[in-house]
Amino acid sequence: MKTYLLGGLAALALAAASLPAMAQTVEFTIINDSSYDLHYFFTTPSNENSWGGDLLGDTGILESGYQATATIGDGSDQCLYDFKFVMDNGAELIEPAIDICSLNSYTITD
Template sequence: MKTELLGAFAALAFVAGVAPAAAQNVEFTLINESSQALHYFYTTPSNEDSWGYDLLGETGTLESGYNGTVTIGDGSDQCLYDFKFVMDSGAELIEPGIDICELGSYTITD
């Protein structure tokens, strides 16, 4: 009886260990210390090839010297994300491999 019970616990531990991580919502502070306003902010899990929607929204702009709260809630269970920032001048900045699971804030600079 003890052997069967131990076997059942071992099987349960194995199944729990291989289960995928739960989808997450991650929130962090985005700080714009650049000399330009930020007009668009896109993210994508690093293992994907297409950008998500603009996290600033249709009328959103993060002015130079300001900060705001960003929520990534795309249902992914990934921690590594790529960020794409589009500034007032049209310049694009891409930052690959940001660990959003450990991110409390992110600062944009020139």
């Protein structure tokens, strides 16, 4: 009986070790405390080289002085993300290596 139990536990541990890390969906508040409207908000895991889609999507614009909920649900298991904000004056702000796993809100300022 002990042999079967130990063999079963070893098989279970091996199976768990071979599973990929769980993908996460993270929500946080974006606060636009700048003097410009935010037109685009892109993210990417810091270990990748291409931006994902615009998180503002159909909502379009996050006006100066307002806030909105952002959701990152791209299937990644990474915590460090780069953010790219494009303002209505064409200015781009890139913030590298933001820890989204512990992020409750992010404030954009001038």
